[in-house]
Amino acid sequence: MSRPHDPHGQRPAEPRIERSLTLHLRGDWGSANLHRVCGWIAQELADRCGPHTRIATWNSRGFGDAVRAVGRGEVHVALTTPAAFAAAALDGRGVYADECYPDLRALGVVPQRDRLVVAVDKKHNITSFAELRTHKPALKLATSIHDGVNHVGLAAHEVLTRSGVDIIGWGGELLEDERPFESLDHVKEGRADAIVHEAVMLPAWQEIGRHLNFLEVERDVLDSLAADYGWPDAVVDDGYFPARAAFTTLDFSDFLVVTRADLSEDLAYAIAWVLGETRHIIEGQYRHLSPERSPITYPLDPHAMGRSPVPLHPGAARYYEALPTS
Template structure:
């Protein structure tokens, strides 16, 4: 982690809009030790430095797969949450996909998007000699696939099962081969199943982490290209769930990846609020997101940008490009700052 410059911190604290009144907010991050909590902590300090002296922010964790964060903002139980992948959150507005049981949530708004270059990838133990999905369907091995829980709360699990189904491999098909899914909510828990010998395939995101590098570089797992027809089927069956036509993962991302890898996008963090959040509060939060971004970038600069779970440097113009409508306070900030 980069060492902060105290002079820069003091100078930064003197800038920006101010709220004279004290504000109490609830944010929802992640399970407690990942990027969403870090981002929430950054925003908490920057916001409270510029709000009334008795302002407080509570940062709540999630216990399931992440959908609860979106629901809590929609229901007014929290005022801000972070969710990924950003494109999937657009389906909350219309009540599609994983959000279908809850109905449309048209009041959700964004303060911005934080870039994160991620993919959902299937990797398989080399003992099976499987190099493609066609190989997988032909050989029908009894794979134990480690992935996230598909319980209606987990965005990763929902996407992972749908991704496999679009390749013609449902849970029932996998079980007919003698295989099964082994699941947990968090990515590192799924990866631990492989490292413990309890699984021999991995279907996950967070590809920039050392955990994934260990599976590919040391365990020598084979990664499978997504089939174009399956990606097209996914886009048709689960519209707006994943960004379309993402750049392939470049050759050399891992030493064993000798050609670009085409697979499903799982990118970007969206900062969610509701449309009735006071305009000046949304404006100040957005100002903090953009104008103090060096404070959060510095927490990732010990990593190369392509290996960072938050892709830096943050571009204000890109932060303003959200798959769901911007809050009016956020829109005002971006327009006044010339980013929109």
């Protein structure tokens, strides 16, 4: 069994689980950041469990499907992004209105500073949503699929609809894909002249960004999304995109590690301990990138990793409460 405190009153005690476990995790499509996090958790957890422990990582999309897989008991632990979107599953808001999961709990947050941004080719001379509504251009807009699962497609639909933008009604076209890479390629290769997407740290954004006007999302739209779904907003820093001053848009940050309340307390503590105390393992995979351009925003802070939009599992909470005050 894991102990909540180091006997010397320093770092939280390292967990030791004598029994062998069979666990199912759920990451991303297979080659992106959520799968990396699952591999890190699996490696460090297996080192501290019984000798016949087996841990599998299932492919996933990393969005609403991951939340539902945990809520339905299909897997023990899953990662989903952005973290704030999972809170609606607790009380059945938005896409979770048909099936909510009040027993959803968090094991921790892996910080990832990201934003959902709306951008239009400079050839249209549009710099705001007000101008977009006035001119109603026939845009070919690249984004993710809006199927109630993909959080990018869901957020893009909500932002555009609440902003009074009708791409199809104005004679335009939606180019919808699952991952950001295809959407960025549509713009880079001239198939699209507008985009709504995230993963703003990817180098392709710098390549296409000099040709785009990034639109600030209007305050009433952001406030309505916060009120209805608990989605926060955030600022894109001055100069993050080429020659673009700071602007406000929808926050798309953080990977949330979720489970259910019935996960054993010692296991929940152990996974939280792995996240906080072996963070150098995952940080080392991103240190060739500057923190502001990294898919995981290092250095990781265990105190911040314990601040979750979903209630912490009691076992995980024991780890974060045992951290020395900073």
